[in-house]
Amino acid sequence: MPELPEVETVKRGIEPYCLGKKVQSVHIYHPRLRWPIPPFLPEILKNKEIKGLWRRGKYLIFQFEHGALLLHLGMSGILRVLTANHPLQKHDHFELRMDECYLRLNDTRRFGAVLWTDKAVEIHPLIVDLGPEPLLEAFNADYLFQKTRKRLTPIKTYLMNAKVVVGVGNIYANEALFDARIHPLTPAGHISFSQCEQLVQAVKTILTQAILSGGSTIRSFANSEGKPGYFAQTLRVYGRKDQPCKQCKTPLKEIRLQGRSTVFCITCQAEV
DNA sequence: CGAACGACCTGCAGGC
DNA sequence: TGCCTGCAGGTCGTTC
Numbered sequence: 001m002p003e004l005p006e007v008e009t010v011k012r013g014i015e016p017y018c019l020g021k022k023v024q025s026v027h028i029y030h031p032r033l034r035w036p037i038p039p040f041l042p043e044i045l046k047n048k049e050i051k052g053l054w055r056r057g058k059y060l061i062f063q064f065e066h067g068a069l070l071l072h073l074g075m076s077g078i079l080r081v082l083t084a085n086h087p088l089q090k091h092d093h094f095e096l097r098m099d100e101c102y103l104r105l106n107d108t109r110r111f112g113a114v115l116w117t118d119k120a121v122e123i124h125p126l127i128v129d130l131g132p133e134p135l136l137e138a139f140n141a142d143y144l145f146q147k148t149r150k151r152l153t154p155i156k157t158y159l160m161n162a163k164v165v166v167g168v169g170n171i172y173a174n175e176a177l178f179d180a181r182i183h184p185l186t187p188a189g190h191i192s193f194s195q196c197e198q199l200v201q202a203v204k205t206i207l208t209q210a211i212l213s214g215g216s217t218i219r220s221f222a223n224s225e226g227k228p229g230y231f232a233q234t235l236r237v238y239g240r241k242d243q244p245c246k247q248c249k250t251p252l253k254e255i256r257l258q259g260r261s262t263v264f265c266i267t268c269q270a271e272v
Numbered sequence: 273c274g275a276a277c278g279a280c281c282t283g284c285a286g287g288c
Numbered sequence: 289t290g291c292c293t294g295c296a297g298g299t300c301g302t303t304c
Contacts, residue, residue: 003297034280034300058298075298076282091282109281111298126300153275162299169297238297258276261295 002058002073004134004167005210010079011055017081017101018050018062027095029088033107034074037094037114044116045069045096056121057130057166062096067118069096070126074111080104131165134203139165141197148188148196155191156184157258159199168203170260172210174238176202183269184255184262190272237263 026042045064052063060079062069073079083101094105094114105114117124132138147164148155158164159173168176177184179202182195191199236246238261241254245265254263 006297032281034298072298074281075296107281108283109296109298111281151274157275160298171297259295 002075002077003169003172003210004055004058005172005207005214007055007058007060007073007167008211009214010073011053011060014079014081014103015053017098018096018103019053020049020051021098021100022047022049024097024099027097028093029095030091030093033093033110034072034113035115038116041069041114041116050098056127057133057162058169059127061121063121067116068121070113070115070117070121070124071105072113074107074109074113076109077105077107077112080106129163131161131163134165134167134207139200139203141193141200144200145191145193145196148191151188153188154185154257155182155188155199156262158188159203160260165203167207171235171238172203172206174261174263175206175236178237178264178269179206181268183271184257184264186272237265239263 023045024047026045028037028039028041031037031039044066048064048066050062051065052061054061054063058072060071060073062071071079080103081101082104086104089106091108091110092104092106093110093112096103105112115124115126121127132143144165148158151158156173156177159168159176160170174184176199180195180198182191182199237252240252241261241263242251244250245252245268248265248267250265250267252263253266254261256262
């Protein structure tokens with residue numbers, strides 16, 4: 001479920017239930033995720049207060065006084081806030097219990113992660129090399145222009161590289177490139193400055209709107225109906241192969257880039 | 273150093 | 289009905 005807007009939505013959804021709360025117990029039901037869930041979590045988190053909760057890229061970070069819990073949802077992770085007693089389901093991996101409710105992580109494909117660090121989060125190996133947050137000023141046309149020079153990797157692949165900018169996954173990379181009218185195969189270094197401006201703006205706009213529409217799902221997280229997704233979302237290219245471009249009616253084309261579905265309009269996103 | 277690619281998993285849809 | 293293939297919103301580690 002994760003692209004940045006979904007993770008941000010989860011973060012906002014769980015925040016009222018976590019922030020300032022004391023962990024009552026931790027349960028590891030199925031430790032095998034991308035990396036094993038550290039077995040010592042139950043003992044070191046018991047009775048500790050969640051002092052902070054934030055997002056970096058697609059990582060959720062639970063800050064404690066003596067360290068931080070890093071959580072990634074991978075491809076299929078779902079984090080629910082539960083209050084009543086819910087029977088354990090297939091692929092439930094991890095649970096953080098507070099006094100009034102608990103968080104339960106379900107992850108079918110096990111690409112997600114639950115990790116612990118007792119050092120500053122910013123220097124954690126998975127965090128330290130991450131690029132800027134797409135919604136902050138640090139991600140701007142100057143940065144992108146500079147960064148892409150001499151790079152021949154297709155711009156779409158480049159945009160999805162977390163070392164360049166975090167949080168732009170396959171769906172929104174497709175959408176942003178359509179918005180900026182840039183062909184996904186364009187070598188990154190061939191993008192003009194003005195195209196960088198458009199692309200940066202497109203990324204910001206699309207992610208912001210997705211977060212806004214994702215906001216309406218917060219209740220479902222809280223209630224556990226948890227249907228995370230892209231419903232309220234009007235995707236213009238992703239998943240619309242062969243359907244008419246909303247701009248010019250040309251049937252959209254799909255190709256594979258790095259094994260990922262890449263959909264675009266050959267008219268609106270003409271090759272350079 | 274950058275770039276390409278395989279690897280990690282399960283479940284589902286579609287073709288035969 | 290069942291088997292097979294390919295595909296799914298991610299990203300790390302290895303190799304070149």
